Amino acid sequence: MSNSTITPWVVGNWKMNPMHANAVQLVQEFKQLLQQQDIDPTKCHIGVAPISIALTQIQTQLKDAARPIYTVAQDVSRVAGIGAYTGEVSAELLKDSAIEFVLVGHSERRELFGDDVAILKAKLQNALNAGLTVIYCVGESLEQREQGLAEQVVLQQICDIAPVVQAEQWKNVVIAYEPIWAIGTGKTASPADAQAMHAKIREGLKQITSSGANIAILYGGSVKAENAVELAACPDIDGALVGGASLNAQSFYQIAKAFAQSK
Numbered sequence: 001m002s003n004s005t006i007t008p009w010v011v012g013n014w015k016m017n018p019m020h021a022n023a024v025q026l027v028q029e030f031k032q033l034l035q036q037q038d039i040d041p042t043k044c045h046i047g048v049a050p051i052s053i054a055l056t057q058i059q060t061q062l063k064d065a066a067r068p069i070y071t072v073a074q075d076v077s078r079v080a081g082i083g084a085y086t087g088e089v090s091a092e093l094l095k096d097s098a099i100e101f102v103l104v105g106h107s108e109r110r111e112l113f114g115d116d117v118a119i120l121k122a123k124l125q126n127a128l129n130a131g132l133t134v135i136y137c138v139g140e141s142l143e144q145r146e147q148g149l150a151e152q153v154v155l156q157q158i159c160d161i162a163p164v165v166q167a168e169q170w171k172n173v174v175i176a177y178e179p180i181w182a183i184g185t186g187k188t189a190s191p192a193d194a195q196a197m198h199a200k201i202r203e204g205l206k207q208i209t210s211s212g213a214n215i216a217i218l219y220g221g222s223v224k225a226e227n228a229v230e231l232a233a234c235p236d237i238d239g240a241l242v243g244g245a246s247l248n249a250q251s252f253y254q255i256a257k258a259f260a261q262s263k
């Protein structure tokens with residue numbers, strides 16, 4: 001048990017998965033597991049991030065779960081408000097649909113969809129200004145790690161957003177450290193390496209904001225039921241952003257349980 005006052009978060013990032021029928025089944029299975037009521041709602045926030053067209057539907061399906069499960073958007077527009085922006089979904093529109101959480105800066109968005117610092121700052125600022133809670137993802141590539149640049153890269157990614165986060169908005173920011181080489185590869189950072197990076201992130205956050213000690217720092221990168229207990233035992237790992245394993249109700253449930261019971 002750690003002395004941290006941070007309630008852990010376990011968030012499933014479904015990415016561009018699954019098909020509708022499988023999503024319905026996944027939610028049903030997960031809700032059934034939650035009926036065991038052995039994940040104390042005060043000990044762990046749980047969220048799932050479905051594809052955008054399924055957000056409100058999944059949210060409705062989760063309403064009668066045995067404990068609150070947040071519905072999280074995977075992305076948000078860099079444009080605020082409403083208007084002639086074909087294909088975009090703004091923070092205000094998410095809020096209007098009672099979606100209160102959003103991922104920003106996932107490495108797949110940075111690498112595949114051109115989300116650069118300017119775009120990420122706009123997305124983050126819009127989301128926070130609309131009153132959403134942002135899970136901001138950071139992480140280094142394998143090449144950067146091998147060059148000894150991991151810490152520098154990750155801290156820079158946090159410094160990048162600092163200018164657009166107002167002092168009172170840090171309480172609505174969660175950081176997810178996701179080393180890119182560990183995402184979807186089956187390779188997890190060792191708990192010691194992950195803890196070391198999380199401690200550095202914590203130090204960095206404390207220098208940026210007086211709320212730094214209270215910001216949850218999640219780990220992401222091939223988290224599964226088999227390694228969750230060990231990761232959850234690390235003092236600065238306040239939860240997990242889970243990709244592949246969140247598509248299996250039992251695995252996701254075990255991961256949430258590991259974090260709820262370790263803190």
Ligand code: PEP
Nearest residue numbers: 183184220221222243244
């Ligand atoms: C992710 O993409 O956020 C992620 C952590 O994926 P996976 O768990 O599959 O590595």
